[in-house]
Amino acid sequence: MSEPIEPSTYPPAERTAEDEYLHCIRCGLCLSVCPLYRLTLNETDSPRARVALLRAVREGMIEEPSDDTAARFFSCLLCGACTFACPSGVTVDRILELTRGEMSDLGLLPEPLVALSQRIAEGHNISGEPNENRLMWADNLPDRPRGIGKEEAEVVYFVGCVSAMFPRSYSVAQSFVELLEKADVDYGLLGEQEWCCGYPQAISGEPDQARGTMRHNLEAVRAMKARTVVTTCPSCYHFWKHTYPVALGEEIDLEVLHATEFVADLLDADRLPLRKDMREQVVTYHDPCDLGRKAGVFDAPRRILDHIPNVTLVEMPENREGSHCCGGGGNLESFDPALSEAIAARRIRQAAETGAKTVLSACQQCERTLFSAARSERIRIRAKDIMELVLEATA
């Protein structure tokens, strides 16, 4: 078996993920913050049960894990809420990411993920389309982005599979690129040289494949002689920032930023002039799990909102570290769409209860999940990526 990849690197670093489960004292505090448990009220769906299940596998209570066993490790949002609540500091999401890999080694990867891995192996992206289509999102912009076809650039915008390949999310990439141009940033796009970031492979038990794709991406960015990689996708960001150096075993000598950090800096430096005549509006902000809890980026999006005239932010009670997953995390959608939708419905109701007419996020996945939830719940609130709002606000 090849060396697994630990997709998350949290403290406490002194413990190995291998024996992390031993530190669970079964107090049950994680149940109170787990979006899945709060919905089903069935212990089976709790973080504590998943840790107990892993222990049962390790200690022989489960002699041979079955598909049913594996399913319990895959039907989790990996949102990390439990990890933040745990008094013993047990990183449940990290344990589960690793265990998913183990299940895959045993041939127990659920069908949707087998297919996903194949798509990435064949086409270098999650969509199943040829990777040449990576820049189709740019086709209906008024001007061809200057970042296309560049040989060298200070900044590489790593678009990520979803915003690049799924028309529903094109607007995230489009908005961000327009902002880069308005601020006259020297940026480049990798086009078909951009491959999947490797996160899906790493948590599907394909560590070598994941390392291959990471290595490719790193070399492609280096070939551009860039100093900074910026992403709009929080998962790509989290993975680039925390996992690339560890998994590839080297300093990656690049500054990795999320688009919210990058744009907040541009606004601080007065490089994006804003309209004064924005309409008065009340918004709330949904912290994506991979950007907030897992990567600690809470202030940048709020700094952006401070800059935009006439925009008032009202927080949901569950915000920042305590944010409630949008329902789109951990691939739960592929296994149990109804459950994923129910979690999204709960979050969109929380957003609506603030009185805001718009819920902003900084993640294409959260935006899509919240948007659908608002529709199916018939709640009149708009879901939007924060980049779209900034673009509206630029003169």
Add this chain to the structure above:
Amino acid sequence: MSDQALIQDLQEAIGVEKVLTSLEDRIAYSYDGTFEQDLPDVAILPESNEDVAAILRLAQEYDVPVVPRGMASGLAAASVPFGGGIVLSLTKMNRILEIDEENHTVRVEAGAITADVEAAVEEFGLFYPPDPSSNEQSTIGGNIACNAGGPRCLKYGVTGDYVMGLTVVLADGQVLRTGGKAIKNVVGYDLNALFVGSEGTLGVITEALLRLTTKPRAVRTARAEFPALEDASRTVNAILDAGVVPATLEMMDETAITCIEEAMGLGLPLDVEAMLIIETDGSDEETVLREIETVARVCRESGAREVIIAKSEGEREQLWRARRSVSPSLARKAPNKLGEDITVPRSAIPEAVRRIKAISADYGLPIVIFGHAGDGNLHPNILFDKRNEEEWKKVQQIVGEIFQVALDLEGTLSGEHGVGTLKRPYMEQALGRLSLDVQRRIKGALDPHGILNPGKVLPGP
């Protein structure tokens, strides 16, 4: 017993989706907040009194044990299904049925999470005072079955003090209703009191009518540092003598302070023997402030080196942070902890702490002590690694010695965690034969076939 036939009958009686039989599901229902574990044959998630009644009738017919369970944060292994049988999880019966604003009561299903009930009644300006520190991960039914307490119980009492009525499904499936909204009620035996603390051995609590008070509008918090533990202990009485009944009176001894400081670095003093966190509350800001000032004065007069009164919510948060950091700090020090729950008369606290420290030194294992100084309820936590057999053996001996300390000082085994299986071996010593005999007769009358949580609370004859 034919497992398959029982499961089929259960599925027919209440619906297939409420009956969980896979190994993975059974593992999820095999433990509680201790390190004990055993697999049930089946876990069931009933949604109504009728469901519970049907399950109990079948259990009686098939002679299978039933272990009622809330969120399984219990610390005495009372909801661990030793030897198998049915785990009856009440978590889906979590509705808040009625908030009576005029009579200050709330009627809830047993599976309602305690913190959710607190929040729901607070919206009406009402207050449910019992505050077990597990209020986010425990249910009202579980709190009643264990008669849970909490920091506020010096002034406000424990869970049982708020139970006005119960719905209990008996072992034979009959549904019993006890008590009611009348505050004064002496008609017949007090059956509420019988089921409070019964840990699922006498019946399955499915609903509760709880008494509420109005929400205190003001609260003030102080922290006092005592170079001498005796002084801290004396202070408790001195405060009460001064006419102030604090809402909470939490104590951390130097073992706890050191442990927190090592793990969290909050800047706590390492040269004191005890710290008290004291809170006064009430409807009037001025009175509450005057009371906390009295508390501070009494603390100083009784030997406190420093007393801090929080001036803002932020400062209050800071003062509480030390107390709330106890658990995480313990967890960072060792993989396992065993938290005991003895109570002694208030005046015996210093002696109890002294003796427990001596036990810790004898065995060479850390024991961290904190607790509720107002009611003499101490939580000595033994820190160890269960994988180390020698340590585990020592832990079991230490537990016996700690219980002995409690009994020698005219205290008892448990203030709020309950007996479960962990304290069963010490029951006779704590209560005497006759008391156990009376309790066994009650058990026999209500559960003649012994299907309700067998092996818990009462030791074998």
